[in-house]
Amino acid sequence: MTGTDIISKRDALRKWRTPHETLWDEIAELSFPRKVSCELGQIPPLIDSGQLHDSTLRMAALTLANGFSSLVTPREEVWHGLIPPKALAENDAVVKFYRECGEELTYRLDESNFYDSIQETYLDRAAMGTGCDFSEWDDEYDQLNFRHLPIGTYYIGQDHRSRVNHVIYEVGYTAEQAATEFGIESLPEKLQKEVKDPKKNNTHVFLISVEKSKPWSTDIEARFPFYMCAVHEESKEKVFEQGYYEMPAHVTRYLQFGQSPYGYAPTWVALPEAYKLSFLNKQMDVLAEKAANPPILAPASLEGEIGVGALDITYINDMDPNRSPREWATAGRYDIGQDRI
DSSP: OOHHHHHHHHHHHHHHHHHHHHHHHHHHHHSOGGGSOOOTTSOOOOOOGGGOOOOHHHHHHHHHHHHHHHHHSOTTSOOOOOOOOGGGTTOHHHHHHHHHHHHHHHHHHHHTTHHHHHHHHHHHHHHHSEEEEEEEEETTTTEEEEEEOOTTSEEEEEOTTSOEEEEEEEEEEOHHHHHHHHOGGGSOHHHHHHHTOTTOOOOEEEEEEEEEOOTTOOTHHHHSSEEEEEEETTTTEEEEEEEESSOOEEEEESSOOSSOSSOOOTHHHHHHHHHHHHHHHHHHHHHHHHHHSOOEEOOGGGTTTOOOSTTOOOOOOTTOGGGOOEEOSOOOOHHHHHHHO
């Protein structure tokens, strides 16, 4: 596949993701503002914390994600193992070999960043309905490495049985990072010059495509069950390709139905209540503030003479009770608000 083919495939997969994006941002604003979509290489837009009046949705999503973590991949327990085929289950040497491989796998996972990465993936699964991470071997440190792919940075394709068979994710690299990842000689000439210029630190978009090899594929695609290539979006040049024996991009979906390859989360059901809770708590804050600092109704002649602080004194005419300041419009029903929440 050429770089242009990968970009065209990304654009074709975009139609399945677009209907989800607005709702992802709504959920993120109420639960995880740092997951609001933004341009690659940019910090998510700051959400005014003063506008977030309730954290129930956030805490519920955290609880669900922590539940996934503790029940599916608990760090303090061995949650996986390797078992030989039934035909070799009575062979002691084979059983020992599989056990030793399982122990090595446990050690490698503990030494890697797996548990940090998977926690972010669980948060995406709980809140947005879809999570994805990418596993690879880090030659520099001789260990496994996992990349959490943030929601909204990747596109999913699936086969005729609704199994994910294609993931294209977008990543922002400086020229130096791209040279380290793909090799400087494979980069476009413009980026090769930028690597050697210390004044340049621009972010460039690369598309990383991983898919199941097709029966009609050629070259490296035909030699491996899965094929990965990286494309520099601006130049449309392919800068790297590699084959895999297993799918390195792992997609998890909370619920999945219909033709969309993306999942649906329980937050989608709770979203109306989350909005109402935020609104009601805002009203309760206003009511509590009015109770603590009630508005004052006073004659115009006392303008500037009313003390509202502790132990302040306001002097009035004893002969004219109508000149006395008094509380105004403080009869809100806090109990009804509590019942509604």
